[in-house]
Amino acid sequence: MQQSPSILYASNLKKSYGTVEAIKGINLNIQGSGVYAILGQNGAGKTSLIKCALGLEKITSGTLQVIGSAPGTLQAKRQIGVILQDSDLPDLLTVKEQITLFASYYPTPFSVEKTIEMCALEDFADKRYKKLSGGQKRRAQFALAIVGNPQLIFLDEPTTGLDIEARRNLWAVIRDFAKQGKTIVLTTHYLEEAENLADRIMIMNSGIIVADASPSEIQKQSKGSVIRCETSTSYEVLQKLTGVSSVSISGRFSEIHSTDVNQSLSEMLSLDPNLKDLTVNQPKLEDVFGRLSQGVK
Ligand SMILES: Nc1ncnc2c1ncn2[C@@H]1O[C@H](COP(=O)(O)OP(=O)(O)OP(=O)(O)O)[C@@H](O)[C@H]1O
Ligand SMILES: [Mg+2]
Numbered sequence: 001m002q003q004s005p006s007i008l009y010a011s012n013l014k015k016s017y018g019t020v021e022a023i024k025g026i027n028l029n030i031q032g033s034g035v036y037a038i039l040g041q042n043g044a045g046k047t048s049l050i051k052c053a054l055g056l057e058k059i060t061s062g063t064l065q066v067i068g069s070a071p072g073t074l075q076a077k078r079q080i081g082v083i084l085q086d087s088d089l090p091d092l093l094t095v096k097e098q099i100t101l102f103a104s105y106y107p108t109p110f111s112v113e114k115t116i117e118m119c120a121l122e123d124f125a126d127k128r129y130k131k132l133s134g135g136q137k138r139r140a141q142f143a144l145a146i147v148g149n150p151q152l153i154f155l156d157e158p159t160t161g162l163d164i165e166a167r168r169n170l171w172a173v174i175r176d177f178a179k180q181g182k183t184i185v186l187t188t189h190y191l192e193e194a195e196n197l198a199d200r201i202m203i204m205n206s207g208i209i210v211a212d213a214s215p216s217e218i219q220k221q222s223k224g225s226v227i228r229c230e231t232s233t234s235y236e237v238l239q240k241l242t243g244v245s246s247v248s249i250s251g252r253f254s255e256i257h258s259t260d261v262n263q264s265l266s267e268m269l270s271l272d273p274n275l276k277d278l279t280v281n282q283p284k285l286e287d288v289f290g291r292l293s294q295g296v297k
Contacts, residue, residue, distance in 0.1 A: 005068060006031055007152055007183045008053060013062035015048050015207075022048040024207035025062070030200075033181045035174060037194040039289060040204035046187040047085050049204075050154045053185075054082060067152060078107055081145035083138075085156040085187075091130035095121055095140045098129065099147050106148030119143040120169050134161045142170055146177065153177065155186040159193060171197055191285050203289060218289075219282050224259040226283050231275040233268060241267045257283065 008030040015023040022045045030036055038046050051057040052064055055072015069076040089098055096112060103109035110118070116125050121143055124136050132140060138161055145153055155174075159167045174184055174197060188194055194201050195215050203211040203218075211218055224245065230252050231238075238247045243260025258264040261280060268275060 006065065007067055008185065009063070009065040010049075011063040013049075013052070013064050014060045015045075015052055015057060016060045022207055023052070023060075026207075026209055028202075028209065028212075030183060030185065033178055033183050034199035035178050035184045035186065035197045037198035037201045038185065038187045038204055039189070039191070039194055039201060040187075043206075044204040045207040046204055047156055050082075050084070050156050050185070050187070053154065054080070078105070078148075079151040081148055081150040081153040083141045083145045083155045083158050087141045089129050089137075089141065089144070092128055094126050094128050095132070095143070096125045098140065099125075099143055102144045103147045106150065109148045110146070112147070115143050115147045118146070118173055120166075135163060135166060138162055139166055139170070142173075146173065151182060153182060153184045155184065157187055157189065159188065159190065167193075191289060195285055215285060219285055224257055224283070225261045225280050226287075227256040227258055227261060227265060227268070227278070227280050228253050229268075229275045229278040230254070231268060231272045233271045233275075237271065238268070253277070 006029055008028060010026050010028040013023055013026045013028075014021070026049065038049070040046050048057060052059050053066050053071050055070070055076070059071075064071055066076045067079050093101070096116065099112050099115050103112060103115070116122060119139055119142055121139060124132060124140075129137065129140065138158070142155070142158055145155065159170055162170065171193070174186070178184055178199070186197070198215060201211070201213065201215055201218055202209050224243075231254055233254075235247055235249060235254070238244060238254060238256055241256075241258075242263040243258040244256055244264055245259060246257045248255045256264060256268075265280075
């Protein structure tokens with residue numbers, strides 16, 4: 001089978017700012033279309049990775065290629081759309097004027113009208129950028145990221161500050177893009193966003209990718225199950241049962257994380273045959289993420 005070409009390729013990539021090592025050796029090979037989410041705590045290195053991929057920051061060592069080209073070359077730029085975390089735009093142009101200007105940078109852009117419609121910007125397309133609200137500015141920036149009909153789109157925290165409707169609209173456009181064969185690399189602090197959108201989730205922690213998998217695989221990486229019930233058995237006793245790795249109390253419920261759910265449950269039932277409202281679930285992505293981003297593998 002023929003391998004699809006690499007869209008984003010990194011090999012032992014490192015980036016330091018003076019003595020701060022923001023990226024400490026990343027290997028990455030994103031091939032083909034889809035949505036790739038990068039999660040990670042503040043300062044994990046997400047924006048640094050995107051800035052290096054855009055050629056806005058020079059890498060310190062290793063290899064980095066974007067659509068087969070070196071970052072920052074004209075060839076790469078004409079195939080890439082982007083929202084940066086701290087993007088800002090000229091105040092005095094209207095949204096429509098900005099979109100028209102950006103469309104002119106690309107070889108096969110969408111029409112300005114189609115872009116305004118896709119991004120639901122009709123209500124403020126003729127307003128000057130400086131008169132927009134924070135969320136409206138973000139939506140205008142998104143339009144500029146897609147107007148060029150690029151192969152690869154980097155979105156650094158694209159939905160920060162958006163209301164629910166605007167966020168859902170943006171998700172729909174992103175999904176549509178992925179279906180059309182585009183590659184979207186986005187960073188987010190919202191697990192719901194990664195779970196809803198991403199085909200693959202990467203978790204960064206202190207400049208390293210500590211997990212790289214589909215949302216369901218990442219859930220599976222966290223072994224065991226979460227038993228939740230109302231029980232008269234005390235926290236101290238629950239902690240000592242076979243297979244139990246942690247216990248937490250949430251309102252009237254005890255939550256027991258166990259790697260041997262059958263044995264833990266049978267011991268719990270013999271201690272308290274009247275335990276109520278029992279559920280057994282896989283740990284949530286949020287729990288797994290919390291453990292992985294603290295470096296616990
Ligand atoms: N221009 C810069 N000069 C010096 N240090 C920087 C610079 N940009 C980033 N850093 C440092 O590099 C590290 C990674 O920062 P980066 O912005 O990549 O993190 P991030 O994962 O995007 O975080 P956030 O979730 O807060 O956006 C941090 O320690 C940060 O202080
Ligand atoms: Mg960032």
